[in-house]
Amino acid sequence: MSSNKAEVSLLVEEFNLSIDLAKDILSRSIVKKVKKGNFARFSGRIPEHIIFVLKGELAMEAPFHEGVDYHYAVFSSGSIINDGASINNSFKTESILCTTSGVLAILPVDHFYTLLDSSIEFNRVILKSLAKKSQIAGLSFHFRIEKDHKKKVLGMLRAATSFNGKNSIKMSIKNLASMCYISRNAMPKVLKELEQEGHIKVENKVVHLLKE
Numbered sequence: 001m002s003s004n005k006a007e008v009s010l011l012v013e014e015f016n017l018s019i020d021l022a023k024d025i026l027s028r029s030i031v032k033k034v035k036k037g038n039f040a041r042f043s044g045r046i047p048e049h050i051i052f053v054l055k056g057e058l059a060m061e062a063p064f065h066e067g068v069d070y071h072y073a074v075f076s077s078g079s080i081i082n083d084g085a086s087i088n089n090s091f092k093t094e095s096i097l098c099t100t101s102g103v104l105a106i107l108p109v110d111h112f113y114t115l116l117d118s119s120i121e122f123n124r125v126i127l128k129s130l131a132k133k134s135q136i137a138g139l140s141f142h143f144r145i146e147k148d149h150k151k152k153v154l155g156m157l158r159a160a161t162s163f164n165g166k167n168s169i170k171m172s173i174k175n176l177a178s179m180c181y182i183s184r185n186a187m188p189k190v191l192k193e194l195e196q197e198g199h200i201k202v203e204n205k206v207v208h209l210l211k212e
Helices: 005-015 019-028 083-088 109-118 120-144 149-160 173-180 187-196
Strands: 030-034 039-041 049-055 057-061 071-076 095-098 102-108 168-170 200-203 206-209
Touching: 005 019, 005 049, 005 102, 019 102, 019 109, 019 120, 049 109, 083 109, 083 120, 102 109, 109 120, 120 149, 149 173, 149 187, 149 206, 173 187, 187 200
Parallel strands: none
Antiparallel strands: 030 102, 039 095, 049 102, 057 071, 057 095, 168 206, 200 206
8 A cells, every 4th residue: 555756745735734743544444546436435335445536527426216327426536535534434315426436545444443543633624624624514404495486505505505605416316306395396497597696606406606
């Protein structure tokens, strides 16, 4: 599990780590180049690895519409996958698909616990990641009970794309309506109004959030 300078630099830059911690993580990890269309995680599995996204983009696929190609959370470089699940020792119900080619550092769970026990800096990195996810979950709940449809949809889109530096999400009208708890018939009008107001841009089932 040796590391090279490029991988160390990626980990330092993307996760704001010290060089020593980056080297320690990589010495315990398998660095894997992945291709677009590969799966980094499958649904229903107890996590055996923590995934540090060094390059590329991965997306969480919703589990409840089999055969439908859409994603409701996107992880870009600088994201950590499975950290919360490993601490809670829980099953995951979603698959993680590589939507671009990329590079992952895959850290076995036993080494994850070793680093938690031995490194204050590593604890801070994980806590920061978990805090962000907790905040996103809270925002999702808040916007689900919002009565104004435009505020609800825009808020849910912001929450769902928080891990993605590109601020985009691939989702059908049907599934976006389901996520936001509004009718499927109302969704096209809401998206059109948000687009006209300059909040979003919709292309080929991909919703892009525009900077305000």
